[in-house]
Amino acid sequence: MGRASRAQAAEHREQIVAAASRMFREQGFQVGLAELTGAAGLTTGGFYRQFRSKGALQGEATERAFKELRALLAGFEAAGDGDRVAAREALIDYYLSPEHRDSAATGCPASALGADVARQPPGSPAKERYVHGVREVAGWLAEGAPDTADTAAPPREAEADGSAVPDEALAMLCTVVGALVLARATAGSPLSEQLLDTARTAVAASDR
Incomplete structure (x- = not known):
């Protein structure tokens, strides 16, 4: 395969993953x-030249969705000049907003994909990436907690069962x-609207 063909194949793969990431979160x-290949402007045959199975695509689409979430978190940090506590507050305001509620296709995969991932078998590509992503977000929340900012374990140091992530961060994520x-x-x-407001109040109270 020539360089141009490889570049085109990589572009097609990226198009499918991007489309799947949005559509899986929304639908x-x-x-x-x-539907997936049509949204990416490709054929079903083209799909199987890029992926072994739909399960493989689900894994990559889940990973991409969490990558987008990581970029959002980095944006909140940059806006707060590296102040993780301020960044966490900005995340909570965004997360529990009507805008986020109404934008599942581009929103957090932890909420948008949870029910679907729950039906996947242990060890499936989507489940493995989902577990890693949820642990990563919880670790980020822990680092932004006023009382644990200096002691919380970062996501890369979390144990396989998630025990290294502080309970307070997991409780906030659950909320x-x-x-x-x-x-x-x-x-x-x-x-x-009441659910969003009540959760925002509960999270704020937990930080006092």
């Missing part, structure tokens, strides 16, 4: 290959992810 893993899932499920009703 779930049940999205068909025809915001759970609230967002419920807010999306109840969107269009007053309860949806």
Whole structure:
């Protein structure tokens, strides 16, 4: 394969992963290959030249979604001149906002993909990347906690079972992810806004 052909193949692969990352978060893993390849402007045959299976794509799409989340976290840090506490507050405000609730396709994969990943078998590409991504986000939250900013274990040092991630950070992650899932499920009703507001108040109280 020539250099131009390899570059084109890499571009096609990136297009499929990007489209799948958005569509899986918005519609779930049940999205068909025809829809995925159509969104990327490719054929089903082209898909199988790039991926062994749909499961392999699910793994790469999950990884890409968490990569986008990491970029968002880095943006909050940059906006706060490296102040992780301020960055964490900015993340919470964004996470529990109506805008994020209504933007699943580009939003946090922890909430958008959780139900689908739960149905995947242990060791599947999507589950492995999801576990790593959730642990990473929890570690980031721990580093931004006022009382643990200097002592919390960074994500790369977490144990395989997640025990190195402080319980407080996991509790916060459970609160915001759970609230967002419920807010999306109840969107269009007053309860949806109340769920977001209540979770934001609970998180703020936990930092006092």
